[in-house]
Amino acid sequence: MFDYLIVGAGFAGSVLAERLASVADKKVLIIDQRDHIAGNAYDYYNKDGILIHKYGPHIFHTNAKRVFDYLGQFTQWRPYEHRVLASVDGQLVPIPINLTTINTLYNLNLDCSQLEAFFESKAEKKDKILTSEDVVVSKVGKELYEKFFKYYTRKQWDLDPSELDASVTARVPTRTNKDDRYFTDTFQAMPLHGYTKMFQKMLSHPNIKIMLNTDYREIIDVIPYKFLIYTGPIDSFFNYCYGRLPYRSLEFKFETLDTEVFQATGTVNYPNEHAYTRITEFKYLTGQKHPKTSIVYEYPKAEGDPYYPIPRPENAEIYKKYQQLANAMTNTYFTGRLATYKYYNMDQVVAQSLALFDKISQQQSEKHVN
Numbered sequence: 001m002f003d004y005l006i007v008g009a010g011f012a013g014s015v016l017a018e019r020l021a022s023v024a025d026k027k028v029l030i031i032d033q034r035d036h037i038a039g040n041a042y043d044y045y046n047k048d049g050i051l052i053h054k055y056g057p058h059i060f061h062t063n064a065k066r067v068f069d070y071l072g073q074f075t076q077w078r079p080y081e082h083r084v085l086a087s088v089d090g091q092l093v094p095i096p097i098n099l100t101t102i103n104t105l106y107n108l109n110l111d112c113s114q115l116e117a118f119f120e121s122k123a124e125k126k127d128k129i130l131t132s133e134d135v136v137v138s139k140v141g142k143e144l145y146e147k148f149f150k151y152y153t154r155k156q157w158d159l160d161p162s163e164l165d166a167s168v169t170a171r172v173p174t175r176t177n178k179d180d181r182y183f184t185d186t187f188q189a190m191p192l193h194g195y196t197k198m199f200q201k202m203l204s205h206p207n208i209k210i211m212l213n214t215d216y217r218e219i220i221d222v223i224p225y226k227f228l229i230y231t232g233p234i235d236s237f238f239n240y241c242y243g244r245l246p247y248r249s250l251e252f253k254f255e256t257l258d259t260e261v262f263q264a265t266g267t268v269n270y271p272n273e274h275a276y277t278r279i280t281e282f283k284y285l286t287g288q289k290h291p292k293t294s295i296v297y298e299y300p301k302a303e304g305d306p307y308y309p310i311p312r313p314e315n316a317e318i319y320k321k322y323q324q325l326a327n328a329m330t331n332t333y334f335t336g337r338l339a340t341y342k343y344y345n346m347d348q349v350v351a352q353s354l355a356l357f358d359k360i361s362q363q364q365s366e367k368h369v370n
């Protein structure tokens, strides 16, 4: 008899498996339909011996010391600050848009305060910032919005930014200084030996058994357990009774090139040309030294593995209905990007699962007292 059956061995499931096994001394079975642990953060050495991320580039960053310290028990860190260039008007310029971006693009020599005035003169003020178009246009105006955001977003989501929640493009800020880092979080680092190694360490506890290549539906009626933790798509769990929640997918095209360096920075975004959105060169992220280099192109698509929840009001409405079903269940918990239909980064998923562990611990100690 297992105390917990955990569906999904990504961050959401693995954090709970580790906490329940090592802190609460529970017996855990964690299962995944894939042939590996680590969920979408899975990385491995390709046949040329270069460490690559199977499900697209994963860069770790967080402001949460609790999350950074927690994961730090299972890996050493390699400091890494991600930088991205965008191909716009035939030039490669920093994104997030900053002082260098504007001076390069328009052949100007503005300083920070002049750039503030420049943005002010272009911005189209809105009463309410509701959509992903509003966020950008209200800060930098239509022209920069069109150069950097409109067509990238259409490619990525197959929706116009005006059809997406503000939170989507709000992930990418606008700056008036020369800071060209993609993220400004306090902690920015990569697991020194990769994500998969970190997950192996998290899950290597005698109380944890791992079962791969298994859909939970194959075993749910034959393996006894007390509690279920589910981290897969929530609509699938409830047999799509309120219809399908849309998820956006990607196709990854990997290449290994017989050259040491392919591009000038970790990621180059292509808002306006090509069917792909961006190219990432893994060695920047991992710090690996190798005479060859591996890159990945991301081609957005509708069908395929569910990678991105799509933040817009009609989807939030459907999710709410599933959430009510989830809340009404006893002995079953939902956590993670797919099970709570949230466009979460890795650190947010870790924080969510740590918070769920705290809640479970509290519920069980209350039961004990009663």
Ligand code: FAD
Binding pocket: 007, 008, 009, 010, 011, 012, 013, 031, 032, 033, 034, 038, 039, 040, 041, 055, 056, 057, 058, 059, 060, 061, 214, 215, 216, 217, 231, 232, 233, 250, 307, 308, 335, 336, 337, 338, 344, 345, 346, 347, 349
């Ligand atoms: P997942 O990692 O998706 O794990 C869920 C697991 O459940 C999967 O392994 C799946 O196989 C399994 N599962 C589902 N259904 C079943 C079933 N029926 N039976 C058995 N198993 C099942 N975040 C960052 O912080 N930085 C980044 O740079 C970053 N880049 C990203 C790039 C891309 C292209 C994508 C798609 C995401 C990126 N993310 C990034 C987000 C990050 O991947 C997620 O936040 C994180 O992996 C979510 O973890 P999770 O455990 O919730 O979900």
Ligand code: UDP
Binding pocket: 086, 095, 148, 149, 150, 152, 153, 156, 168, 169, 170, 171, 172, 269, 271
């Ligand atoms: N975005 C854009 N142009 C860019 C970068 C981002 O329009 O050059 C928009 C796009 O809608 C994208 C969103 O901002 O989906 C969030 O970007 P982020 O890089 O955070 O996406 P992720 O890494 O999660 O795919």
